[in-house]
Amino acid sequence: MSAADRIVGAVTDHSRLAIAVMLVLTVIVGAGAGAVEQESSLDQFQSDTPEADASEYIDANFASGPENVTRVQIIVRGENVLSKGSLVETLEYQQRLRNDPRLNATLFEDPTGGTPPTVGVANLLAQSALQQEIGGELQRTAAEFEQLNETVQVERQALRQNATELRRFSDDVNATSAALRGGLTELQEDPNASATAVFEETNAATPIDLDAGDAATFEQAAAQLRNASTEAERAQAYELGTRGVLEDELTRVQEWAQTLDQRRSDLQAQAQQLEELGAQLQSLRQELEGVRSASLDRQIEAIDSLEEDELKTLIQTVLGGDGGQASEQALRFMPAGEYYETGSTQADATMLLVTQQTEREVAPGGVASQELIDAQLAMQDLGSGSDLEFLVFGSGIITEEINQSMSDSITLVGPLALLFVVVALAVGYRDLLDIVLGVLGIAAVLVWTFGFMGWAGIDFNQIFIAVPVLLIGLSIDYAIHIFMRHREERFEMGNGALRQSMRVALGGVGIALALVTATTVIGFLSNLVSPVPPIREFGIVSSFGIVAAFLVFGVLTPALKVEIDEFLEARGIDRKKRAIGTGGGRLSQTLKIGSLGAKWSAPVVIVIALLISAGGVYGATQVDTSFSQEDFLAEEPSDWTQNLPEPFAPGEYNAKKNLEYVNERFQRQDAQASILIRGDVAADGTLSSIARAQRDVASRDVTQRLSNGQASIQTPLTVLNDTRERNATVAAIVSDADTDGDGIPDENLTAVYDALFETNPQNAGAVLARGDDGEYTAARLVVDLKGTASGVETTEQLRDVAADVEGDGLTAIATGQTILFEIIQDQLLDTVLESLLITLVSVFGFLMIVYRVTDGSATLGFVTLVPVALSVSWILGTMYLFGIPFNVLTGMITSLTVGLGVAYSIHISERYNQELERHDSAWAALDRSVTGTGGALLGSAATTVGGFGTLSIALLPSLQQFGIITGLTIIYAFLASVLVLPSLLVVWTRVIGPAEKLDVPPSADDGPGDTDTVGTAE
Template sequence: MSLSLPSLFEKVGKITFSKRWFVFFGFLILILVSMYGMTTITMYSGMDTYIQKDSKMYQDLDLYTRSFSNESVVIMIEGADVTDPAVLGASMRFTDMMTNVSGVDSVTSAAGIVEIMNERVTGRAEIPTTQEEVDALIELAPSVFSSLIYDDTHTLILVTYGNLTDTQKADILAATKDAVNFAGFPPKYNIIVTGNAALMGDMNVEMSSSMGILLFLAVVLMLVALVFVFKGVRWRLYPLAIVVMGILFTFGFMGFAGINMTMVSIAAFPILIGLGIDYAIQFHNRIEEELRECETRREAVISTFKYMGPAVITALVVTCVSFISLLTSSIPMIQDFGKLLIIGCVCCYTAALFFGVLSVYFLDKLSEKLEIKKQTTGKPYKIQSFLLPKGSKKQQCVIDGAGNVLPASGVRVETEAPENIITATLNKTVTFTLKHKKIIFMVALITGALGFYADSTIPAETDTNKYIPQDMPALVDFYHMNTVMGGSDAINIMIVTEDIASPYVLKWMDEFGTYETQNQIYVLGADSIVNVVKEYNGGTIPDTEEEIRAIYDQLPAGTMEQYSRGNSMLLLNLQMGDAFSALPMESVKSFVALIREDITWHVLPPGTTATITGQSVPFTELMDSLLSGRVQQTMLGLLLVFFALLVIYRDFVKAFAPLITITLVIGWSGMIMYAFNIVYTPMTAVMGCMILGAGSEYSILLMERFYEEKGKGLSPIEAMRKTVKNTGIALVVSGITTTFGFLALTASAFGIISSFGIVTVINMLMTLLASFVIFPPLMLTFDGIKEKGLKGTILEFKEKIEHTLQNRKNSGATQ
């Protein structure tokens, strides 16, 4: 570590102490500002949380959505006979109500088409009164009704709207539910309001409530951890208040910066509580140590800034650098997740360093004043049970010319953390690991390598509906609709041409659709304007443009809008049932590639292009980038952390040693996911970066304290033992508390978050274990190499081998 950094923090500490009331009240004002900022945060679950807006995939999907697939609320009617005039009449009353709702573009239903057909046949724009008349109208053009009437017992109504805000969409959804209640559908008919719009609406509500529950649970679990683990320290629950302040600052920044809340960013806040408590505990533990050594609080504050500030900020930089790799993800919500983690870590560090340290200073000062008043008046104060200092009277300290904190006698008196079960266990662990380091290294390397191999076999979950709570009413209704309709997966092909009435284009669509249906096992049928045109022309496509346009003129406007836009765009849907959700990602990706190849081989008419898009197709690319990108992100994170440490320390050993421990834990993470049958999602795909960010701090803080103790003249082994005894307790407390915070994630109703929580909890425990089992002997080994130099180490190793061989030779000769 450069000498200038502790000096810088010492100066910051002096300024902070001199302006302590200004800093203290400044933070209180920031709390109020942040509370306002957090009220502007919005929940978002749209497609652009998965796909970059500037990508061709998104632009194709956006064009498809704007042209053919405006968002819609789906109303499914099921009962004895959905073509009953009474049902159709209720459907028209519903249509009339929804047409007048602000933001609604159109309402498409079988009843509306029946009314249009009846007007053309009889001149009356109304629903016929008899079932025979309705059946006759439907028989005139069955393909027009086929996309809305699945069978005699099920039909759909679509309420479509354009690009609206989440609030406007929620208003339309609420209006839809009200209109269903007031439309007067006959008894014994089940009316279900479903579709993606209802699903997203319910999911936004679920995200809001889920985040509150997770934050509350994380705080409660951390309280439990601090009560049972952080013993022997005054105000042991106070670090949690500091980290809550840091989270509040993060919320405020998020609101002012316009960062939306997604299902992934929900998980960032319990994670930040876990990471932030680490910073708060480290500063809290260090100022308590300084207050034990000297009575002068000013020097205790400055010393905490000088010795702990650089160590923790190094860990903070490494953590943030590892999260920077998340910003390279092709998935926007992963980028937002990375931004929140970086912003949150900085906010929590700032709150812990300035407000946290000053708070302990004020509490310590107040406790002394109360004790003096008690001695003067003889009257105890109830608050003293919380504030009363523990231990013997501390020594009066000063700061010498070199910036060292010394007692008045001129010799710094070192104190150690009180002995307890944690420090005793850590001492025994370090003794054991130093004695058996070769075996430990071998086992760690083998298991780490096996973990990386197991990781390469883990699949990805392609059905995004499985990310959300499976008992959510809107999802249950959505699954029910898909079960009834046989699944709604489709490959949508946009065909851009010079003339949508060209017989050559329609014949190409007919031939391609027939070929795919006959030759691709997963294609159940082809749906396009071609089906309607053939029905109106006796089963064939007309040979002239004029004949085709004459048929177009007879079709309802809703039918034309369903399959065409203007005079230049047509839509061909390859129906696939539920194939996308049932097939593995690799199979879906291969299938889409095969369709692209078929389009290439079936030469399009001149001036015509075909683009594969739709709601389902982009997720194949999403999951592919997820699986390939996660490895790149982890490798990038490792490189960034290494170079960051190299810049900070200007020492190869200090930069490289912490990475070995973390790399092993990343390998072990693959074994855990494989063993628990946990698949990759946008959340678990960032696990490597999470381990880097959350786990590297332990190794760095141990290394910082090791070199601090070694600089006082202790031998490497003695320095490591003292490091573990003095720093180990804080690391164990922060590690267990962090783990308890992450444990809250496992209780999430969102499967994408709960599975991530399970892996994170186990990984944090493994990181903590590796920090005290792998890192101490590794650090001593690297330090020995550094002291002797590479050449000296090789010569020593050579001498040991020669000595061993000579002993074996002598032993054989004796025998």
């Protein structure tokens, strides 16, 4: 007894033990299913390449703005988004964003104030309006300050001069008063002295010129003094002789002093006013510097206060290119190319940029956190109900739609695939118990598969949506073959041979199923040569699932069936059912078309198949390859799906449509590429090389241009030029280093770079890398790409630029998401070719060895594989005709075609070989093979095609294409096995033998309707 017979006997004779063992294994393996996580990041598709290493180097060594932030593009659409009402509405929308608790915690708050959380054209126009308003007030205040300051200085000088003159005059008055007092004392002491003489003598000696009236007053005072008898009378005489004489002068001093006091008071008031103007100037200067951080209320007020003509002038200035740095920044928010005319006051769309803080970096195509997803969904909600349309495009929205599309696709496709299989089985089995066993078997296979994924730590990603459908189709294929063969054997053996018929069925079909399992596993495992990690994981998981299907339907379901059937038959319930295609009629006649063709002219059938295949081969060379974010974004669901009840009704999907709109009209935030230059980038002449590369990049078709025609690129030279225009020190250093006067520093670049980093560290760090020792190790050119630029064009053009930079100790490489995706796309094509070659060679060698050992003819393995090779060319030609490219799913179609298709050929070849031994006529053997096994193949093909066909209603385009192509693959494999393989088997029999059986015609009782002698089917 062979090992296979012992295993089959164990299943049928010890069915309860087999059931127990399989259930325990199901529980153990299935326990890992809870650990399966979902992964939708496109980063998982990247492999180790020089370009990927360069991208990682850039992330680690160049400044890319604040850490752990992501930017959301919100497209604002309306009749005219530059009207006053639209601008104000856009600013009010930003207020709602900043105030909403669902997302304001995620908004990035730059401590330096350099990066506002929300910014767009409305903000820049408002800021420009504020700059004009504040700038005008600043000019007026500065002029008033200068004028008043000049007046104060003049008045202060005049006041000082007048005070000096007053002091001098006051001293003269005091000196004259003292002299007059002395003269009076002299007259008192000398009665004979002449008052007139003393006055004239005093007048001649003092600085004040006294007149005759003053002389008369003096003489009167002298007389009073000589006649005074009391001290009071003498004091009165002295008062008259001094102050009385100098009365006019003293009055002048008093008035003069009062005038000076008033002027001092006025000057103090002017000084106070001047101080207030100075403070106002300082405040205005600070307000002007803080315009970028002006509150949204202030910005709304600034826009709202403008007259229509003022607003139009402002727009023409800022968006016309005359607004300096504000203009360059504003134009980045406007549609590019033909969609906006520079300086126009009319536009139907503009862009708003929202910066969010994240816990970890979100790479382009990466997965956003749930907090980020919720925040960006809130952005969509806050835009509803407005006269303007706000299209939110960010990593959170992309992640949400990809995750939702995977969930919705599984919710839609899974039940529908199962329903289709149940209906197909109901038609084929016409037995509820067999249907239930089949469904339970499928469930067990899925539990095993997802449990294995959990234990192996393999995440569920977009392409794994195909795995359940794939396993459902293949599992039911196993069930149909075993159950149909069991039914055939029961009709032939009679009523009492339940376990015996199952033993014969498993023994007969088991070899074929083992071969099918092995070849299918080979086909799936050929994907291990792919450098794309998810494709390798898909091959591993699918291979395990196929093995699980073989075990479940080779052990568990047969054991369950014999136990249940035995239990029911013991109670008088008949469990015998006829196998598909074995009862005669139209189906049997249809299945015999291939056999009839072989009888008519096998070589002609083969030639026709080869000619069709030649056309397929030509088409195969024309099939495109695709890998892009769009491949993973759902299409808008068909209208009929909107009428489905929950939870089957799919959600709304706008990301793909919005992405196409952004690609066509705006600069994508993640559509950038870099040319990384490594080596001694501070060597003399390096900037000249960079300048040539900069001009080259600017002239390339893939480079994004603003609406004013300027190429959107950033290089060390662009940063240097921008910086030296604003900083005289940098300008002087650049001038000294520019030996030939072309505006590009030629030598002493280390000093140039040092000055650049000191003055503009953020922008300098974005294009220059330096080590801990201060040595400059790399530079890069950052290129904004057109959204419509293809990966092929981008990669070719930027690689050409990089190649021109290399030399003189410098290396250059082009990298970026678009280029990395193009590399993945190339790897997909390599996967197609390599996996096809490996699968064909491996399956060919495997079948030849197996058939040589089991049947003594290795050539039968070759014949069995030929129809599969033909179907590969047919499916590739169909992909060309339908315009379906190779992507992460359809890229596996060649190995799948071989792995799945060879099953149909194996069943026919194995059955033919068995029937050839049982009958004298090769034609009878052929008829019985295509009607018996062909019927089972038709049933399995119908269910498998139907299962895969349900993928055509999936929401992801790549899944739809995969479902269509895989369904056609099954059809082609079935047609090749029942139409072409019979002719190949006839030729093989004639060449290899036994050729004499071809000369024996089938007997009358060998017809397909003779159920007693129909033989076994697989």
